[in-house]
Amino acid sequence: xxxxxxxxxxxxxxxxxxxxxxxxxxxxxxMKAGNFGRICSRPAGAEVCDAYISGVADAGTLAxxxxxxxxxxxxxxxFCIPQTEAGAAMRGKxxxxxxxxxxxxxxxxxxxxxxxxxxxxxxxxxxxR
Numbered sequence: 001x002x003x004x005x006x007x008x009x010x011x012x013x014x015x016x017x018x019x020x021x022x023x024x025x026x027x028x029x030x031m032k033a034g035n036f037g038r039i040c041s042r043p044a045g046a047e048v049c050d051a052y053i054s055g056v057a058d059a060g061t062l063a064x065x066x067x068x069x070x071x072x073x074x075x076x077x078x079f080c081i082p083q084t085e086a087g088a089a090m091r092g093k094x095x096x097x098x099x100x101x102x103x104x105x106x107x108x109x110x111x112x113x114x115x116x117x118x119x120x121x122x123x124x125x126x127x128x129r
Contacts, residue, residue, distance in 0.1 A: 028108050030108075031108070033098055034105030034106065050087035051087075053113055054087060054090070057079070057081055057117060061077075078117070079120070080124070082121075093121075094117070094120070101115075
């Protein structure tokens, strides 16, 4: 019996990539958005892609919760993804966004995925967590 599956390992890696000892020198993945888009466009890359996007989505949501807990309830949410949204749907939106924004393909993957989620899942005043 495997203790950790591929999804668990990738999720832990993704979450770990958002943690840093120094606030002013945080780690950013060296992977470029274009390479990520190619991985996500292949069936073999779907699980890894979904796990990474879920990690970015979780980090964005947790940042908003942290802002609220630190006394800034009006801090804007980066995006508002419905709880019922499936990973494949998020992947499809990220891939489409990357194809429509060729100018970001040389940028860091995290920045580009965040912007794709931001544009694909805007928050209305009623659904910002």
